[in-house]
Amino acid sequence: MPESASPTTAQSFVAQFGALRDTLPGAGLPWLRELREDGIARFAKLGLPGPKVEAWKYTRLRPLERIGFVPAGAAAQVDLDKLPALLPHTGVGHRVVFVNGRLRQCLALLADQPEGVELGGLADALRHDPDPLAAELGRNGNGARARDGQPLFALNTAMMQDGLVLRVRRGISVALPIEVIYVGAPGPEPVAFHPRNLIVLEPGARATVVEHHIGLGAGAYFANGGTDIRIEEGAQLHHYKIQDEGPEAIHIATTHVELARDALYDGFILSKGARLSRQEVAVQLAGEGSECHLNGAYMLRGEQHCDITTTIDHLAPRTSSREVFKGVIDDQARAVFQGRITVHRDAQQSNGHQLSKALLLSDRAEIDAKPELEIFADDVKCSHGATVGDLDRDALFYLRARGIPEAAARDILIEAFLAETINNIAAEGLCPALMSSIGHWLGGTTGRTEP
Amino acid sequence: MDSLLEIKNLHARVDGKPILKGLDLVIPTGEVHAIMGPNGSGKSTLAYVLTGRDGYEVTEGEVLYKGRDLLTLTPEQRAGEGMFLAFQYPVEIPGVPNTTFLKEALNAQRKYRGEDPLDAMEFVKLMRRKTKELGISDDLIKRQVNVGFSGGEKKRNEVLQMAILEPTLAVLDETDSGLDIDALKIVAEGVNALRAPDRSALIITHYQRLLEYIVPDRVHVLAHGRIARSGGKELAIELERTGYAAFAEAAA
Ligand SMILES: Nc1ncnc2c1ncn2[C@@H]1O[C@H](COP(=O)(O)OP(=O)(O)O)[C@@H](O)[C@H]1O
Ligand SMILES: [Mg+2]
Numbered sequence: 001m002p003e004s005a006s007p008t009t010a011q012s013f014v015a016q017f018g019a020l021r022d023t024l025p026g027a028g029l030p031w032l033r034e035l036r037e038d039g040i041a042r043f044a045k046l047g048l049p050g051p052k053v054e055a056w057k058y059t060r061l062r063p064l065e066r067i068g069f070v071p072a073g074a075a076a077q078v079d080l081d082k083l084p085a086l087l088p089h090t091g092v093g094h095r096v097v098f099v100n101g102r103l104r105q106c107l108a109l110l111a112d113q114p115e116g117v118e119l120g121g122l123a124d125a126l127r128h129d130p131d132p133l134a135a136e137l138g139r140n141g142n143g144a145r146a147r148d149g150q151p152l153f154a155l156n157t158a159m160m161q162d163g164l165v166l167r168v169r170r171g172i173s174v175a176l177p178i179e180v181i182y183v184g185a186p187g188p189e190p191v192a193f194h195p196r197n198l199i200v201l202e203p204g205a206r207a208t209v210v211e212h213h214i215g216l217g218a219g220a221y222f223a224n225g226g227t228d229i230r231i232e233e234g235a236q237l238h239h240y241k242i243q244d245e246g247p248e249a250i251h252i253a254t255t256h257v258e259l260a261r262d263a264l265y266d267g268f269i270l271s272k273g274a275r276l277s278r279q280e281v282a283v284q285l286a287g288e289g290s291e292c293h294l295n296g297a298y299m300l301r302g303e304q305h306c307d308i309t310t311t312i313d314h315l316a317p318r319t320s321s322r323e324v325f326k327g328v329i330d331d332q333a334r335a336v337f338q339g340r341i342t343v344h345r346d347a348q349q350s351n352g353h354q355l356s357k358a359l360l361l362s363d364r365a366e367i368d369a370k371p372e373l374e375i376f377a378d379d380v381k382c383s384h385g386a387t388v389g390d391l392d393r394d395a396l397f398y399l400r401a402r403g404i405p406e407a408a409a410r411d412i413l414i415e416a417f418l419a420e421t422i423n424n425i426a427a428e429g430l431c432p433a434l435m436s437s438i439g440h441w442l443g444g445t446t447g448r449t450e451p
Numbered sequence: 452m453d454s455l456l457e458i459k460n461l462h463a464r465v466d467g468k469p470i471l472k473g474l475d476l477v478i479p480t481g482e483v484h485a486i487m488g489p490n491g492s493g494k495s496t497l498a499y500v501l502t503g504r505d506g507y508e509v510t511e512g513e514v515l516y517k518g519r520d521l522l523t524l525t526p527e528q529r530a531g532e533g534m535f536l537a538f539q540y541p542v543e544i545p546g547v548p549n550t551t552f553l554k555e556a557l558n559a560q561r562k563y564r565g566e567d568p569l570d571a572m573e574f575v576k577l578m579r580r581k582t583k584e585l586g587i588s589d590d591l592i593k594r595q596v597n598v599g600f601s602g603g604e605k606k607r608n609e610v611l612q613m614a615i616l617e618p619t620l621a622v623l624d625e626t627d628s629g630l631d632i633d634a635l636k637i638v639a640e641g642v643n644a645l646r647a648p649d650r651s652a653l654i655i656t657h658y659q660r661l662l663e664y665i666v667p668d669r670v671h672v673l674a675h676g677r678i679a680r681s682g683g684k685e686l687a688i689e690l691e692r693t694g695y696a697a698f699a700e701a702a703a
Binding site: 392393394395397398399400401402403404405406408409412413415416417419420 | 502503504505525526527529530531536538541542543544545546547551552555556557559560563612616
């Protein structure tokens with residue numbers, strides 16, 4: 001394909017859309033066509049995010065622009081049995097695998113939940129039962145902020161082909177975590193894919209979703225994901241994500257979460273892979289008493305760039321949010337943390353707490369932290385803060401004075417620093433996997449068996 | 452070799468400020484020595500120079516440990532060689548369980564000495580035995596290293612570490628300060644349990660009280676960055692009575 005030689009521009013994506021528009025899933029659905037056309041028009045107008053967009057002030061897409069990406073075709077050959085599992089292998093559980101954004105396997109061992117759980121791929125859903133998707137897929141990305149700041153979400157809306165669709169019916173609890181593995185399998189040419197996920201929990205439903213993003217091989221690929229999450233009254237979603245993409249990957253993920261009355265969103269992101277990554281999470285605490293935990297950890301080295309951008313809107317009374325992101329940055333890697341909490345006028349008696357903590361392990365490592373708090377209600381409790389530091393020298397000496405070699409002592413301290421964010425995770429069996437993931441990072445390996 | 456530690460004409464600076472100014476001290480193998488002295492006289496500085504802390508700069512003199520140059524070794528090598536410091540201000544390490552810390556430390560030292568690491572079971576057994584011997588609660592070892600410990604708990608934790616690591620040279624930096632009599636006895640038991648013909652200890656203290664339980668072979672007074680006076684255990688009793696007025700920093 002000739003495009004691969006030239007660099008990526010907004011125009012190249014628009015051209016790709018032009019070529020694909022009639023073959024994309026659901027092309028015969030007028031509402032979806034309109035949604036896609038609106039998305040591509042918005043993307044064309046905004047272009048690739050650049051320095052002029054406030055929300056992208058600290059993140060440049062140069063690694064994306066340098067290379068020409070072609071749309072991912074039929075999935076590469078991947079031996080699904082050799083994919084790493086994060087959760088202990090018990091033989092039961094729910095496992096969904098996407099390769100280059102397309103559904104490859106859906107092991108829905110929902111023996112315990114024969115009714116009330118719909119789990120599958122977006123392409124299939126658009127083919128067989130598209131109507132319920134119309135209202136969900138168009139919900140987000142239309143707000144003023146999203147319009148200006150989320151051109152890649154608009155691109156995702158235009159180009160989406162497949163992704164996870166999970167709907168849990170009223171009052172149903174899905175006992176076992178749903179493990180979703182997203183595999184990036186770069187071919188001879190750099191590929192781009194735009195998976196779109198949709199999670200809806202009906203009133204009182206409960207589920208745990210564990211996303212594992214991995215890359216096979218060292219080639220470049222562009223994963224531009226979008227996720228819409230709606231949590232209805234009293235429902236609870238635990239959503240844990242491990243971003244461990246390939247070393248040349250570009251991973252962009254835009255997530256919108258909307259919570260109804262007394263709903264809970266418990267989100268966690270561990271970001272360690274990819275050349276360039278951005279996690280953008282927008283949470284709307286729309287129902288009274290709704291609650292959001294948004295935590296995460298990142299580990300960066302080499303020339304990695306990781307951007308965490310979150311906005312939490314408290315829209316209703318008695319809503320609460322708690323956000324802690326911790327990261328370690330080595331070599332010349334760079335992290336960006338932009339966190340905004342907005343407590344709107346009607347959100348009385350709400351509380352919002354946010355904290356960013358970073359450890360710089362080298363002189364050339366960098367973080368830009370921008371915590372923001374906007375409060376328009378008068379009866380609220382809020383706090384935010386950002387710290388940047390070095391390893392605690394006294395602690396380092398204490399460990400060494402007990403005989404622990406310097407490198408091991410540093411690792412102990414880094415691990416302890418990050419572990420704090422992981423200890424809150426409720427999914428059984430996941431904490432050890434995350435801890436060992438940190439251990440592997442400290443050991444300088446990916447900790448993955450190459451297939 | 453009869454002296455475990457030989458300090459000759461030691462000069463050291465902290466932040467460019469000379470603190471130790473020609474200190475001489477010999478600790479024969481198997482002996483327990485005490486160092487007393489006014490606040491700010493450089494006792495902790497000596498302890499940190501011996502253990503190799505950053506920022507404590509030796510400008511003159513030498514320190515021989517087991518007959519070899521100590522000062523070229525890293526802190527972890529010194530620990531591996533059997534040097535232990537009970538810190539005056541033990542450090543809190545959030546997120547690291549006390550047991551993990553102790554196991555890492557012990558196995559790192561064993562590895563340094565070419566011994567096999569203890570496995571989890573062996574370590575737990577050792578830990579149980581030591582906590583029992585010292586009357587230290589199990590709860591202490593399950594918590595994160597020194598985090599939220601009271602002053603006394605921190606000191607007890609230092610003694611527990613010493614008991615598990617079984618150092619050849621234990622340096623205790625005011626481990627008795629602020630302790631009640633029961634805790635003081637734990638410290639003394641910890642040190643006395645280690646007393647052996649091939650081990651030595653250096654007890655830095657303000658008070659003669661601890662030395663009633665750990666009877667020292669020699670007592671030294673550190674003042675103006677040097678050993679101003681040395682004597683037998685009766686020197687500690689004398690100092691308790693007269694104070695350090697005679698060694699006041701007037702000359703500094
Ligand atoms: N980290 C430091 N930076 C600057 N001065 C220090 C530091 N540590 C100790 N000092 C100074 O060195 C001198 C000796 O301190 P120290 O060895 O702690 O005495 P002691 O333990 O006998 O009370 C004091 O004057 C103290 O202020
Ligand atoms: Mg002192």
